[in-house]
Each structure stands twice: as structure tokens, then as C-alpha cells.
Amino acid sequence: xxxxxxxxxxxxxxxxxxxxxxxxxxxxxxxxxxxxxxxxxxxxxxxxxxxxxxxxxxxxxxxxxxxxxxxxxxxxxxxxxxxxxxxxxxxxxxxxxxxxxxxxxxxxxxxxxxxxxxxxxxxxxxxxxxxxxxxxxxxxxxxxxxxxxxxxxxxxxxxxxxxxxxxxxxxxxxxxxxxxxxxxxxxxxxxxxxxxxxxxxxxxxxxxxxxxxxxxxxxxxxxxxxxxxxxxxxxxxxxxxxxxxxxxxxxxxxxxxxxxxxxxxxxxxxxxxxxxxxxxxxxxxxxxxxxxxxxxxxxxxxxxxxxxxxx
Amino acid sequence: xxxxxxxxxxxxxxxxxxxxxxxxxxxxxxxxxxxxxxxxxxxxxxxxxxxxxxxxxxxxxxxxxxxxxxxxxxxxxxxxxxxxxxxxxxxxxxxxxxxxxxxxxxxxxxxxxxxxxxxxxxxxxxxxxxxxxxxxxxxxxxxxxxxxxxxxxxxxxxxxxxxxxxxxxxxxxxxxxxxxxxxxxxxxxxxxxxxxxxxxxxxxxxxxxxxxxxxxxxxxxxxxxxxxxxxxxxxxxxxxxxxxxxxxxxxxxxxxxxxxxxxxxxxxxxxxxxxxxxxxxxxxxxxxxxxxxxxxxxxxxxxxxxxxxxx
Numbered sequence: 001x002x003x004x005x006x007x008x009x010x011x012x013x014x015x016x017x018x019x020x021x022x023x024x025x026x027x028x029x030x031x032x033x034x035x036x037x038x039x040x041x042x043x044x045x046x047x048x049x050x051x052x053x054x055x056x057x058x059x060x061x062x063x064x065x066x067x068x069x070x071x072x073x074x075x076x077x078x079x080x081x082x083x084x085x086x087x088x089x090x091x092x093x094x095x096x097x098x099x100x101x102x103x104x105x106x107x108x109x110x111x112x113x114x115x116x117x118x119x120x121x122x123x124x125x126x127x128x129x130x131x132x133x134x135x136x137x138x139x140x141x142x143x144x145x146x147x148x149x150x151x152x153x154x155x156x157x158x159x160x161x162x163x164x165x166x167x168x169x170x171x172x173x174x175x176x177x178x179x180x181x182x183x184x185x186x187x188x189x190x191x192x193x194x195x196x197x198x199x200x201x202x203x204x205x206x207x208x209x210x211x212x213x214x215x216x217x218x219x220x221x222x223x224x225x226x227x228x229x230x231x232x233x234x235x236x237x238x239x240x241x242x243x244x245x246x247x248x249x250x251x252x253x254x255x256x257x258x259x260x261x262x263x264x265x266x267x268x269x270x271x272x273x274x275x276x277x278x279x280x281x282x283x284x285x286x287x288x289x290x291x292x293x294x295x296x297x298x299x300x301x302x303x304x305x306x307x308x309x310x311x
Numbered sequence: 312x313x314x315x316x317x318x319x320x321x322x323x324x325x326x327x328x329x330x331x332x333x334x335x336x337x338x339x340x341x342x343x344x345x346x347x348x349x350x351x352x353x354x355x356x357x358x359x360x361x362x363x364x365x366x367x368x369x370x371x372x373x374x375x376x377x378x379x380x381x382x383x384x385x386x387x388x389x390x391x392x393x394x395x396x397x398x399x400x401x402x403x404x405x406x407x408x409x410x411x412x413x414x415x416x417x418x419x420x421x422x423x424x425x426x427x428x429x430x431x432x433x434x435x436x437x438x439x440x441x442x443x444x445x446x447x448x449x450x451x452x453x454x455x456x457x458x459x460x461x462x463x464x465x466x467x468x469x470x471x472x473x474x475x476x477x478x479x480x481x482x483x484x485x486x487x488x489x490x491x492x493x494x495x496x497x498x499x500x501x502x503x504x505x506x507x508x509x510x511x512x513x514x515x516x517x518x519x520x521x522x523x524x525x526x527x528x529x530x531x532x533x534x535x536x537x538x539x540x541x542x543x544x545x546x547x548x549x550x551x552x553x554x555x556x557x558x559x560x561x562x563x564x565x566x567x568x569x570x571x572x573x574x575x576x577x578x579x580x581x582x583x584x585x586x587x588x589x590x591x592x593x594x595x596x597x598x599x600x601x602x603x604x605x606x607x608x609x610x611x612x613x614x615x616x617x618x619x620x621x622x
Contacts, residue, residue, distance in 0.1 A: 234493075237493075
């Protein structure tokens, strides 16, 4: 089933110990949609400027991603410049130019309205909520956020969270949002804010899914079930930008491709999320996902299984 | 097969967010031997002072641990006081009184000499090496160390590492020892120092085993195999003291109990290590391991499997 994703489509200038790249195609919606496109149909809602041209369009087209919802506005696209020189787990932001994103008003094309799956990538929670409310028929709604919204836009964020089924955030964000350093207690607190399922990403240590009695079919025996997916120990991380969005794309894309959402489906989705995140960091920006094949994805899924399974 | 362990038997005064306990029975050899005792025969080499009495002996005796190698010396036992008030992952040391440990000269009882498995818990690498050389027939030798020895006693540590088959350390220690922040590269560098197998403990994120072509039988197809074991997401960590030693005890105890050391044996050993670590932190000092049953261990092993396995 099709996923509609709303979020940023941007240009990133990135410096890591592996080198420096200027104006890579980036943005949460870009990384998410590329990753998810290996599993299901994806439709993007975003805004770009006049610097978004045929070269960038071709990246989406090559993966059959529907970009009729990417609005063109006068000016430049969202631009971010950052580095990971000291710590590959945390970006240091040098420049954030919102540009056309400053006045973004998401518009949902009519052809997107039958999307059963909705992903609200990390943007202003007011916009996330508006999109969620404009698509009341979405069967499963997942989203992301970041420390900035947690700290400085809490009321809007809490309103948005009420409309989410699944929230994907990292450790620091989960602890900050819950005001609790214990991950299990923090997860329970976040789940009480709305999302029945919380995915906490641990960077190089993988990710943990906290399910509740509402995550699966009613009367599931899997209430309070927890599942841990590993990350692949990598000899070189070229560029961590977009790893979390690629995780989300693999996770949600796999879910959307399945006929039934069972605990087993969710567990496999966690693995596909980790798999897509592990590819994303192998090269700068979207380079690796652009040249990826489904066979490589399934081969790496097998590696993840061997990495964690006893038999 | 029997394990001989050399290391500290001590008293710990510990403060955590869950409370404070004075003079718990502690020390790396204590935690290790209690954990390993659920799997195989354990023999301890250590030194204690006059404050080590029948109450402490009873803890070892209840688990059938051989303490004929625990030497009694005039003075007090090793004493440590620390807290985990800000960070459950890192102890803040307030007091370290070596006491009788300052002049410890490990003596190996003749009845220990047929031990096929040897564990060198975290003590001066000069002593670790001496014990290793005094037991040349040990079939598998594992050990632990800490940042202090890595920073200030590197030459002695490097000598000791040459005699190890398996080294168990945490992330920070692995990166410090290798002088490399990438875990895969750091692991390879540490393995080149001696131990064919490196276990890196990630605290609440579990542990990663790096095997090499020497970890298993010759011509094994599992060269460069990596395995990740999870840690149990816990709602309350009462006292992290001894978690790493309990991991080592579960891991090495299970290995020693098995007829053959195959890749599958090592993977299960990683799980048993995590299982024992997860129990250790549930109460102060050795309290939880003292009252543990084998049934609880196997039940939790099942939980760990469910936490990580797709089917």
C-alpha cells in the first residue's frame, strides 16, 4: 500500500572524517522516500526552490517516487551545512537556511488521498498535525521529531503526538521527551502521549521497539512486547546524514508492503529499518541508496539475522 | 570443566539512585564466580583480610565455589566506595583502599592446577600474566582489564594480552586500547595484540563478539564472524556494580560447561553473559545472584531470544 510522506527535501553540505561534499540532495523526506521505495509506492509532499532541477527530480523518478506533491516556490531550497568531525553520532550544524521552507504550507494532492500509510518526517509539529488531520483515513501514521521541537515547541508537539501510531526518535530525544533517563520508563511515558508503538534508535547499537496492547490486533498476547534490532558494525561510516530517515523508510516501507501487521511483521520491519540505515551511511548523501538493489537489501537482511540469531 | 578465576574479593559501599548499601561483598572475582557457578565448578584465587568472615564464606559455599585459593592476610580486605548518582553507566569512585591487595602475590593451590579454563579478572596485568604462566595447561584463557591499566600500564598489559584467548572489555576501553574510535577497526587491532576473540560490552545496549579464524576449530568458515547479544531493557537498575563481571561469569561459565566450542556455543555463551548481567543489576552487590535459580536463568534466556529473534 502507498505511503505519503511529508518533510524536507533539501541540499546538504556535509563534512565527515571521510571527506566533504557540497550541496548533496538531502532532507528527511528524500532519505525516507528513497529507502521506502524499495518496498512500496511512495508519494512526497514538500517544497523546493528554483535550485531543485531535473538532476534532483531524476533521483526520485529513478525510484518511481511520486513527486507531484513537491511544490516549487521562488527562492532556494532548504539548505543545511554540518559536520561530524569529532563524533559520527552527532552532527554539528554550521548553517541552516530554511529558505522556501520558512513559509511551507503542505498541500495534499488529491491523488495522494488514498494513501493508507502516512509518514510525518521531522518538521514543525504544527505542520505535521495539519497533514495528519487532512488525511483522516490513513490506516497507520508514523512520525519523527527532534530535540528542537521537544525543547521549544512542546505543546504543539504533544498535540501532534496524539495523532501518531508510531513515533521514531533517538535515545536522547526519548529521554528528553519523557523527562526520564530510564529507557523503559521513558518509553511507557511517551506511549501514554499517543503513539502505541515507540521505536528508539541507538545509532551504532541498533534500535528498540516498544509495543503496547494497541500495537497489534486487539487481545494480542504481545502487549508490552519489546524487540531489539542490531545495527551492523561497520568499518567505515562515510556520512551518517539520513541514517535515521533511511531506517524509518525501510521500517515503514516494509510494513506498508505487508498484507497484515502482526508482531512478526513489525520485527522484520525493524530489521529492514536497520538494513536501510546501514546502507545509507556507506556513502555521502543519497549516493548509496540511489544505486542500491533489492538483492543487496535481502542479502544484508540475512547478515543481520546471522549477527543476532542463535541458530 | 572447572574454571579458576583470579581477581579481587572485596567490600563495596555503593550509592545509586535506588539507595545506599555499606560494605556489600564485592570484587570482580566474587561476581564472576557467583555467575559462573550456575554453569560449572569454579575455583577462586584472591586475598582477603580479617574482615572476611564466615558470613562472606557462606556466600561462596552456598554456590559450591572452591575458595581454598583465597588467602587470608593480616589487615583489611580491598575496599571500594563509589556512586552512580548521575550516570548508571559509569561509577564515580570515592575511596579505593587496596589494603591486603597492595601486596597480593597469587598462589595457585595444587588442586586448582587441572582447571581447563582460566579467567583473569581485572587486576594488575603483571599478576594476571604471572597466573597465566603458572597455568600453562589451561585450554582457554579469558580476561578483563580497565582504563587505568590501559593508560598507565600499557607495556605490562600488552605482555599479558599475548597470553589471552578472549578479552572482555567495554566500548571505551576497546577504543582506548586500540587508539581507534571505529569499533570494527579497534576490534581488529586488539585481536592483533593476542586475544583471538574480543567481547566488547556496551552496557544497556548489550555486547558484541568479534571472532577471528582462531576463535574456533582450524579452517572454520566463521573467520571474522561478528555476533551481537542484547541487554534486557530494565525498568530499574538498582546497582550496576559487577554487571560486567557477571556477564563474564555467565559467558565463560557456559563455555566451560560445553563439550565443544563451536560458533553456536559462543553465541549462546554471549546470551548467558547478558542474562547474568541483567540479573546482577536488579539488586545491590551480590544479592540477586545469591538467590538466583537455574530455572530463572533459563527463563530469561528465552526472554532474550524473544527480544532479538525474528521467529
